[in-house]
Amino acid sequence: MEPNLQPNPLETDPIPKLIVRYAVPTSLTLMVNYLYNIVDQIFVGQGVGITGMAATNIAFPLTILVNAVALMLGDGCAANISLCLGRKEQREADSTISHALTLILASGLLAALACGIFAPQIVVLFGATSTAYAESLSYMRAIAWGIPFQLLCPAFTAIIRADGSPQYMMKCMMTGAVINLILDPIFIFPLKMGVVGAGIATVIGQVAAGCLALLYLRRLKTVHIRREDLRPTRKLTCRILALGLPSLLTQMLSALVQITLNNLMRAYGAATVYGSDIALSVYGMMMKVYQIAHSMFVGVSSAIQPINGYNFGANHYARVQKTFHIASLIAVGISVVWFLIFMVFPRQIASCFVSDNALYLDCAQHCFRLYMLAFFLYGLHMTSASFFQGIGRPGKSLLIPLARQGCFLIPLALLLSRSFGLDGALLAAPIADALAFLLCLLLARWEFRSWRRKGWLCKGARKYRAS
Numbered sequence: 001m002e003p004n005l006q007p008n009p010l011e012t013d014p015i016p017k018l019i020v021r022y023a024v025p026t027s028l029t030l031m032v033n034y035l036y037n038i039v040d041q042i043f044v045g046q047g048v049g050i051t052g053m054a055a056t057n058i059a060f061p062l063t064i065l066v067n068a069v070a071l072m073l074g075d076g077c078a079a080n081i082s083l084c085l086g087r088k089e090q091r092e093a094d095s096t097i098s099h100a101l102t103l104i105l106a107s108g109l110l111a112a113l114a115c116g117i118f119a120p121q122i123v124v125l126f127g128a129t130s131t132a133y134a135e136s137l138s139y140m141r142a143i144a145w146g147i148p149f150q151l152l153c154p155a156f157t158a159i160i161r162a163d164g165s166p167q168y169m170m171k172c173m174m175t176g177a178v179i180n181l182i183l184d185p186i187f188i189f190p191l192k193m194g195v196v197g198a199g200i201a202t203v204i205g206q207v208a209a210g211c212l213a214l215l216y217l218r219r220l221k222t223v224h225i226r227r228e229d230l231r232p233t234r235k236l237t238c239r240i241l242a243l244g245l246p247s248l249l250t251q252m253l254s255a256l257v258q259i260t261l262n263n264l265m266r267a268y269g270a271a272t273v274y275g276s277d278i279a280l281s282v283y284g285m286m287m288k289v290y291q292i293a294h295s296m297f298v299g300v301s302s303a304i305q306p307i308n309g310y311n312f313g314a315n316h317y318a319r320v321q322k323t324f325h326i327a328s329l330i331a332v333g334i335s336v337v338w339f340l341i342f343m344v345f346p347r348q349i350a351s352c353f354v355s356d357n358a359l360y361l362d363c364a365q366h367c368f369r370l371y372m373l374a375f376f377l378y379g380l381h382m383t384s385a386s387f388f389q390g391i392g393r394p395g396k397s398l399l400i401p402l403a404r405q406g407c408f409l410i411p412l413a414l415l416l417s418r419s420f421g422l423d424g425a426l427l428a429a430p431i432a433d434a435l436a437f438l439l440c441l442l443l444a445r446w447e448f449r450s451w452r453r454k455g456w457l458c459k460g461a462r463k464y465r466a467s
């Protein structure tokens with residue numbers, strides 16, 4: 001085996017520098033991706049009104065589900081590439097990217113076809129009210145055309161990041177966002193196309209960004225696509241899916257949370273002074289703003305995945321431990337900042353979407369301050385899940401989102417809403433955040449304790465970690 005003449009920066013560069021280098025472009029990329037939905041919501045709110053906002057909110061779980069498939073394939077591929085490169089298994093890394101390309105393209109086409117056929121059933125399942133049904137269906141059918149390209153961008157974000165070019169996807173998404181930003185007001189206001197115009201503008205932006213992502217395949221640096229590996233094999237496909245399963249479950253549970261809360265907003269919002277449509281619209285707006293904060297946590301957690309994967313594969317265990325601790329501190333710091341924003345400025349945030357409805361603004365303030373009550377604890381669960389994913393522990397990585405959303409948030413929302421109505425549904429989130437925080441602390445402690453028992457972390461590791 002020929003020795004590497006140049007060391008990989010993942011094992012030599014300072015960890016804070018690496019986290020910033022990978023986290024900032026990824027965070028900005030995801031922020032721009034979520035801006036598609038926020039821009040739609042703002043223009044629809046100003047041009048169509050409350051029912052239009054409810055319609056775009058109904059379609060939002062679809063965006064989360066598409067991202068779920070994309071992140072499963074992209075993160076699974078990126079995690080295996082990083083582990084293979086750390087172990088100096090170049091052939092396996094090349095096969096991984098080739099497999100992933102076929103799986104990503106096939107998944108996008110199948111998802112678009114399914115959405116086009118079952119759109120009426122989907123909008124009902126996602127919580128559409130009778131007044132917002134027609135606009136929800138029109139918007140759903142419009143954005144279905146862009147699903148293959150929507151899936152490309154988050155999938156390739158992880159892969160291109162693992163290839164060492166995290167800034168490239170930021171440029172792709174910026175291009176799509178600018179196109180969407182220009183076309184949205186044109187289609188909604190002068191052309192009077194309503195929510196359909198917003199959907200078409202989104203699709204055009206996604207097509208542009210997706211095509212630019214595909215062009216990067218000719219510029220891959222650390223891996224190469226091989227024609228003979230484009231036909232997926234069962235073994236490697238299962239490996240990619242296993243490593244990406246935590247990302248899939250996290251996003252799918254997020255969609256399930258959105259669907260559950262949509263229906264609870266509709267049911268219990270009707271019993272409040274706000275009414276179903278306002279409660280549903282406010283929750284959708286709140287989740288879109290939340291996604292901006294969420295993108296920062298994804299940026300940090302995604303940044304540590306290639307660092308941890310490479311160094312774990314290369315047996316640099318103390319460096320992996322140090323990466324986890326630094327990333328966790330960063331994530332908690334971000335959580336505190338966003339908690340203060342949500343508590344202090346809820347009306348100002350809501351007024352960006354609807355400014356002339358006092359009841360809407362009152363509802364927004366009420367929902368933000370209940371739902372985000374423990375947001376200062378939020379960041380750790382994503383950093384922990386990415387840590388376990390990066391070191392090839394998909395089971396533990398899977399446990400974290402499953403516990404937070406599947407075992408804590410959704411059951412609590414259903415249970416508490418029966419006794420406390422709308423407030424009970426909203427209070428489920430801070431309780432789930434607190435429980436997930438404690439779970440992550442325990443899992444991380446047990447993992448590092450097992451490393452010490454195996455002799456992977458010597459006594460000098462603590463000194464190294466603090467350096």
